[in-house]
Amino acid sequence: MSGAAAVLKNVSFRYKNGDAGALTGLDLTISEGECVLLCGSSGCGKTTVTRLLNGLIPHYYEGELAGDVTVFGRSVADTAIEDLAGTVGSVFQNPRSQFFCVDTTAEIAFGCENMGLPEEEIRERISGTVADMKIEKLLDRSIFNLSGGEKQKIACAGVSAMQPPLIVLDEPTSNLDLDAIDELRRIIRHWREQGKTIVIAEHRLGWLNGICDRVLFMENGCVSRDLTGAEFFAEPTVSLNTAGLRSVAEKRNYLESDTGVTAIKPFENAASIELRNFTYSYGRHTALDIPELEIPAGSVCAVVGHNGAGKSTFVKCLCGLQKGFKGSVTSGGKACSPRDMRRISYMVMQDVNHQLFAESVLEEVMLGMGNEDTDTALEMLRKLGIAEYKDRHAMSLSGGQKQRTAIASALLAGKKLLIFDEPTSGLDFHSMELTAQLLSSLGSECTVLIVTHDMELIERCCTHIIHIENGSVSI
Amino acid sequence: MAQLFTADVENRGLVLDPRTKLAVMITLVVFALGSAGSDITAVRIATVVLSFMPIVLLMTAKQFGKSAVYGALYILVKLSDMLLVPQLTGLAHSVLGICSLIFVRVMPGLIMGAYMLSSTTVSEFISAMHRMHIPQQITIPMSVMFRFFPTVLEEFAAINMAMKMRDIRLGGRNAGKLLEYRLIPLMVCSVNIGSELSAAALTRGLGTKVRRTNICRIGFRLQDIIVLMMILSVYVLLILGRAGVVR
Numbered sequence: 001m002s003g004a005a006a007v008l009k010n011v012s013f014r015y016k017n018g019d020a021g022a023l024t025g026l027d028l029t030i031s032e033g034e035c036v037l038l039c040g041s042s043g044c045g046k047t048t049v050t051r052l053l054n055g056l057i058p059h060y061y062e063g064e065l066a067g068d069v070t071v072f073g074r075s076v077a078d079t080a081i082e083d084l085a086g087t088v089g090s091v092f093q094n095p096r097s098q099f100f101c102v103d104t105t106a107e108i109a110f111g112c113e114n115m116g117l118p119e120e121e122i123r124e125r126i127s128g129t130v131a132d133m134k135i136e137k138l139l140d141r142s143i144f145n146l147s148g149g150e151k152q153k154i155a156c157a158g159v160s161a162m163q164p165p166l167i168v169l170d171e172p173t174s175n176l177d178l179d180a181i182d183e184l185r186r187i188i189r190h191w192r193e194q195g196k197t198i199v200i201a202e203h204r205l206g207w208l209n210g211i212c213d214r215v216l217f218m219e220n221g222c223v224s225r226d227l228t229g230a231e232f233f234a235e236p237t238v239s240l241n242t243a244g245l246r247s248v249a250e251k252r253n254y255l256e257s258d259t260g261v262t263a264i265k266p267f268e269n270a271a272s273i274e275l276r277n278f279t280y281s282y283g284r285h286t287a288l289d290i291p292e293l294e295i296p297a298g299s300v301c302a303v304v305g306h307n308g309a310g311k312s313t314f315v316k317c318l319c320g321l322q323k324g325f326k327g328s329v330t331s332g333g334k335a336c337s338p339r340d341m342r343r344i345s346y347m348v349m350q351d352v353n354h355q356l357f358a359e360s361v362l363e364e365v366m367l368g369m370g371n372e373d374t375d376t377a378l379e380m381l382r383k384l385g386i387a388e389y390k391d392r393h394a395m396s397l398s399g400g401q402k403q404r405t406a407i408a409s410a411l412l413a414g415k416k417l418l419i420f421d422e423p424t425s426g427l428d429f430h431s432m433e434l435t436a437q438l439l440s441s442l443g444s445e446c447t448v449l450i451v452t453h454d455m456e457l458i459e460r461c462c463t464h465i466i467h468i469e470n471g472s473v474s475i
Numbered sequence: 476m477a478q479l480f481t482a483d484v485e486n487r488g489l490v491l492d493p494r495t496k497l498a499v500m501i502t503l504v505v506f507a508l509g510s511a512g513s514d515i516t517a518v519r520i521a522t523v524v525l526s527f528m529p530i531v532l533l534m535t536a537k538q539f540g541k542s543a544v545y546g547a548l549y550i551l552v553k554l555s556d557m558l559l560v561p562q563l564t565g566l567a568h569s570v571l572g573i574c575s576l577i578f579v580r581v582m583p584g585l586i587m588g589a590y591m592l593s594s595t596t597v598s599e600f601i602s603a604m605h606r607m608h609i610p611q612q613i614t615i616p617m618s619v620m621f622r623f624f625p626t627v628l629e630e631f632a633a634i635n636m637a638m639k640m641r642d643i644r645l646g647g648r649n650a651g652k653l654l655e656y657r658l659i660p661l662m663v664c665s666v667n668i669g670s671e672l673s674a675a676a677l678t679r680g681l682g683t684k685v686r687r688t689n690i691c692r693i694g695f696r697l698q699d700i701i702v703l704m705m706i707l708s709v710y711v712l713l714i715l716g717r718a719g720v721v722r
Contacts (some may be wrong), residue, residue: 082680088678098675101622108677111679114679119689351633
């Protein structure tokens with residue numbers, strides 16, 4: 001158990017088209033059987049380290065690499081990615097883009113098939129993995145009918161079946177609710193008991209308490225602090241936050257609150273948006289059944305619920321985007337049809353790329369304005385701190401700037417109800433705090449709904465919780 | 476809406492071997508599209524019967540809605556070809572005649588294509604290609620491509636939704652730029668997803684020199700034999716017709 005699983009010697013890397021180096025002279029030895037957490041603010045190089053270990057750098061993502069990376073004695077630079085597959089298993093952030101097959105069993109088998117293992121052995125490995133991870137009921141299912149958490153479990157099972165000695169995970173919990181994270185923790189603990197070496201790059205830290213042997217805090221492409229798990233998780237929240245890290249202390253779990261609307265901060269309830277008859281079903285399955293609900297106008301509400309509870313159906317209905325939905329909304333004493341709802345509401349999607357169309361930021365935000373008034377638009381851009389990018393193409397901005405562009409275009413179009421889908425997934429502490437400030441400042445002029453699993457964000461900016469389970473708000 | 480190679484494994488009805496489907500497809504192309512043996516009455520009748528096979532197959536795959544729509548459409552076209560066109564004269568005769576002729580010939584193949592794509596899983600496809608000794612260099616890129624389509628359609632749906640919220644639509648102020656507005660986000664998102672997808676596939680060993688195995692069990696079952704016998708009978712009729720045994 002004392003051998004080195006991975007050795008990085010004086011490694012520097014700069015992405016092609018990148019201005020600064022992603023890694024600068026990194027020295028790191030990971031021992032066999034260790035469970036290592038890589039943390040640090042966005043752009044510190046932690047994802048780059050995982051990509052060096054599984055060979056995606058230098059074989060897939062191009063750039064200038066200096067120094068040596070060896071994994072179990074094999075030089076990564078001289079080994080093709082696909083030949084490292086049996087040695088290094090990878091779990092990625094986005095469940096949408098890491099599946100190759102459409103049914104779960106084939107997906108778990110996929111890696112083993114590529115390694116050319118005999119059919120009998122693959123079947124044995126699948127049944128072994130499935131029993132270990134207790135996911136028997138996920139076999140022979142269609143990928144498209146799984147929740148995010150279930151998909152991530154299948155991804156882990158696919159890696160597990162290949163039996164690699166080293167497993168790297170790159171922000172595996174970005175799209176998961178707290179229960180799904182608990183299950184992932186169980187899987188990682190199990191891998192650890194099997195003696196596997198595990199490397200996790202993560203923003204959300206609390207769930208890793210008690211699992212990690214070693215925590216590497218990265219800054220500007222270097223490891224700035226190398227702590228044991230116990231030392232790291234004893235650090236006070238304040239010092240973590242100043243370093244750009246999320247807190248490790250367990251947050252209040254808003255999923256434990258009652259279903260329905262609950263105020264969590266003092267709030268003067270002037271008027272409200274009344275929803276009536278919010279029912280929707282796919283075929284025979286009832287996805288949503290809310291006869292009546294009142295959202296306080298001007299509030300910032302978190303929409304919480306487990307993966308698959310009906311949160312996204314709910315907000316789609318609210319935006320008037322769900323075809324065949326018949327419910328009604330009364331806002332300020334005026335009844336709105338789904339069509340009117342489309343006029344007053346706007347959803348900032350999780351992948352903001354879907355909603356940026358125009359050639360420049362200024363053109364983008366003026367697209368939906370009633371009367372095209374450049375001064376008003378520029379004023380709004382200044383308010384949101386993106387005025388200096390007004391002539392850039394929106395697609396060339398960073399994630400946070402894109403989000404602000406989308407918000408600006410919604411506000412200028414006179415939208416009164418803003419809905420955010422997971423606005424802070426994959427954000428470090430500073431970006432999350434900025435987003436939280438922005439969201440609460442929006443509260444005065446419009447009503448804000450945030451679909452999120454991020455308890456820190458809720459604590460910081462939300463006035464109310466709307467808890468949905470099984471498509472319903474009453475127990 | 477995403478139907479390509481996304482067979483719903485939980486509810487798929489009767490499963491045919493991909494090779495059987497391919498044989499049906501080839502036969503449809505030969506007889507319905509290429510109208511082989513249309514001078515022999517028996518073959519002509521058999522071809523009409525054969526043309527309904529994709530519609531029945533869609534039904535066995537529990538895709539009743541699609542099957543009904545295609546079935547009705549095909550019957551309509553066939554009836555107009557048989558009954559309406561001979562009644563007409565002049566320009567109407569030639570235009571409608573050509574249209575129905577094309578549709579009658581092309582539709583069975585198209586419906587079969589729809590059935591093949593919506594009822595086959597990626598692993599069945601790879602497995603069948605492997606059994607037919609098609610090299611991996613062809614199979615793997617094709618399977619990646621097929622995996623990519625449904626994802627692009629999903630992205631497209633999300634972009635449409637975003638455009639609806641912004642009230643960008645035909646007849647609106649920005650109608651002239653509809654295409655550009657849709658294509659730019661679609662391209663950006665597709666490139667992102669495509670590259671993530673390939674990265675994930677590579678880290679799981681897709682493309683190693685090792686000969687790939689497959690746990691997907693495909694093989695000829697009773698339903699395959701029935702379908703294959705039906706196809707074979709059309710060829711037999713053709714040969715008998717050429718030999719002058721049937722007319």
